[in-house]
Amino acid sequence: MAEKKKLFMQGNEACAEGALYAGCRFYAGYPITPSTEIAEYLSRTLPRVGGKFIQMEDEIASISAIAGASLAGLKSMTATSGPGFSLKQEGLGYACMAEIPCVIVDVMRGGPSTGYPTGPSQSDVMQAKWGTHGDHPVIAVTPAYVQEILHETVRAFNLSEKYRTPVLILFDEIVGHMREPVMLPEEGELEVIDREKPTCPPEEYLPYDAGYEIPPLAAFGEGYRFHVTGLNHKDDGFPTNDPEMIQEGIKRIIRKIDNNKEDIWKNEEHYIDGAEVVVFAYGSTARSAKYAVRELRKKGVKAGLLRALTLWPFPDEALKDACQKARAVVVPELNLGQIVYEVERLVDCHVEGIYRVDGEPINPMQIMEAMEKYS
Amino acid sequence: MGYRYELRFSGSGGQGMILAGIIMAEAACIYEDKMAVQSQSYGPESRGGASKSEVVISDEPIDYPKATSIDCMLALTQEACSKYHKDIKKDGILLVDTEMVAEVPQGDFKVYEAPIIESAREEFGKTIVANIISLGMITEFTGVVSKEAIEKAVLARVPEAFKDLNRRALHFGFEKAKELKGKE
Incomplete structure (x- = not known):
């Protein structure tokens, strides 16, 4: 019966469903209108699929937690709105620099500051691009329909895993709170991409191997021991002062997105x-x-x-x-x-x-x- | 060419206006084969303050989700009525609660006045079913969804113990609307 799976669902709920479909198994967040339903939905559903939900003490802790969970091998997400997005910029830069796949949702509301919590806005689009300091790559997807939020959330995870980088999902109060009919995709219906893992022995593993455009990422706890830092680093992950390595490291994280625009663009x-x-x-x-x-x-x-x-x-x-x-x-x-x-x-x-x-x-x-x- | 039917449920936060919108939209898109979008607008308060829930129903995909030219509006408070009635279209319908709305706006739309909240209190002992009575009345007035569809949608959204109460409230709404129409 086709009707059986047609649900009438909120944009925020569809985002949570998309995350589950993509294989997200860790969510850390701090509630904020108009994004809170994402956290509420995942707090109920994640434990049922063996995932973890944590309400953290604040937004910086939340994005730090998802970066950590991702390094331990789990697909991870956090969601917020304007004021919280400002706070997450610090962790966002860290995830760009350390090349940690993760997904950050910003359900935009009026600003600046606490602004207008229950009103829509699109005023974080430049913050999404330039909010964290330093030259860094940014991928942001902007769905407009409830069904599309589900699909684009899956795509956001895929891009994040494929390019080993944080991906932003930007929508606003209107689509976040709006309800529309949604067909939940069957298993196998949508492509789900998992990050590439190293095949070399642990002692040979270089987490930032410049020989790759996108180096494979080992999960902590699987025998691969490596260093992660927000400082400019060498291919083994330890900090460096070498001008050539500094410049090449930054250029590579920009290049890995720039060279693959055709794959990332969608209109x-x-x-x-x-x-x-x-x-x-x-x-x-x-x-x-x-x-x-x-x-x-x-x-x-x-x-x-x-x-x-x-x-x-x-x-x-x-x-x-x-x-x-x-x-x-x-x-x-x-x-x-x-x-x-x-x-x-x-x-x-x-x-x-x-x-x-x-x-x-x-x-x-x-x-x-x-x-x-x-x- | 497709049609676009717009409904607005307005009142005060806590009166179940958002739920009424959800149920109407589900009747259209889950229990009938129509397209529907439900959106809402409310202030930072969780109770009190004017609140509205809008439903757009169509036979084709709906792009603009908000109401612009309203076919039928419900107002359960004076504040919501005064604030939100301006978008009702010519020959549209405004249904107001007699107890709560003293100043009934005039325009080139049809006004129905009914003691919805009083009925909920006197007949059912629970003001909380005012939204379900309203859904019954709106379904009878507009015919935008079938009575079967709205009943299925109502029952799917309420806990087992309250199914009978809500079914009776819905049918009460059908009957009251029929009486009002009969008086014209």
Whole structure:
């Protein structure tokens, strides 16, 4: 019976289901609206599949705990919102530097500071890219539908395992709390990737072997003993002052993402061929944009949508392609203009941002009005 | 071309407005073959304060999840009624609780007034079933989902011991709405 597995589920719950499907067996977090349902759901479900759930004393402890659990071999996740995401930046940088796979969910709410806990926002998108100091790679996925949150959470784990790096899942209060029908995937229906482990004997293992683009990662407790640090390190994991090794180490962690952009990028295109006015959107705002484009097409306006499901690394090529014939590109954001600068950097046509930080969604009418001006 | 039907359940935090929205949406998308999205808006308070839950029902995928042109709205408090009625569309329906909503807004929509909370208290001894009575009334007024579907959805969401109570509350709602329609 197909109906049997159709569930009516919240975005946050779908995120938790996606984590379980991907094989997440460790969650550490500190509750915060509007992300708390992720923790609640996993606190009930993780123990049933042999996983561990810990409510930590704060956000820094949470991200540190998932980094530790991941090094011990478990797929791990934490979830938070704006104020907590600020705190997690320290651990995020550590995980980038030490190349620790893990998944961090930020269900965005109004800010700065404690801001507007029950209102949506997209104001952490640049923090996601630049929030932790130093040059570092960032992968961020931006689902917009409840079913998609489940699938993108699985993809986030896969990317994290494959590229041995933390992956961010960014959505907002609207999709986090919204409920939509969800079909739970069967076992084997979605690809699940596990990190590569070393095959060499323990005494020969180098956790940061520069001979690899992405070195295999041993789990602590399986006989491989190695050093992990946030300092620039040699291929054996111990700190180094060697300028060449410092530079090459940083370049490699950037390169492993840069060289694999094609694999990491994911976009949805809607009426983009020959579009004269394009809307570039991500997350919940893209739902309004899709509605707007469909209505404009009915009126004969050659409107198109490019929606990023991977916001970082930024979809440079898809955006340039989408805007080839466009007179203008409209960028709606639940912030006062962040991603719009990335768009301006890349396209030759006119760029118009639509911004909102009052806790209300950008509605399709606002987008239609902006786009119609260029038709 | 597809249709888009929008409902808004509004009241005060703790009156079960979010649950009412969930049940209506489940009736449409689990117990009938429609598309449905339920969203909500509330303040930082867990009780009190105006709260609303919105449901969009369609026969095609729903992109914009929030209500913009409301077909049917329920208001169980004056604050929620005054704050949220402006988006009701022409010929739409506004159902208000007589006890709680003294100032009934006027517009080019139809207003039904019913002592929903009083009935919940007097007939069932529990004000908590006001949301289920409301669901019965809305189903009767709008026909947006079938009575069978809403009943299945209600029963799936309540504990065994309260199934009978909620079934009776739902049917009470069907009947009250029928009476109100009959008076027109």
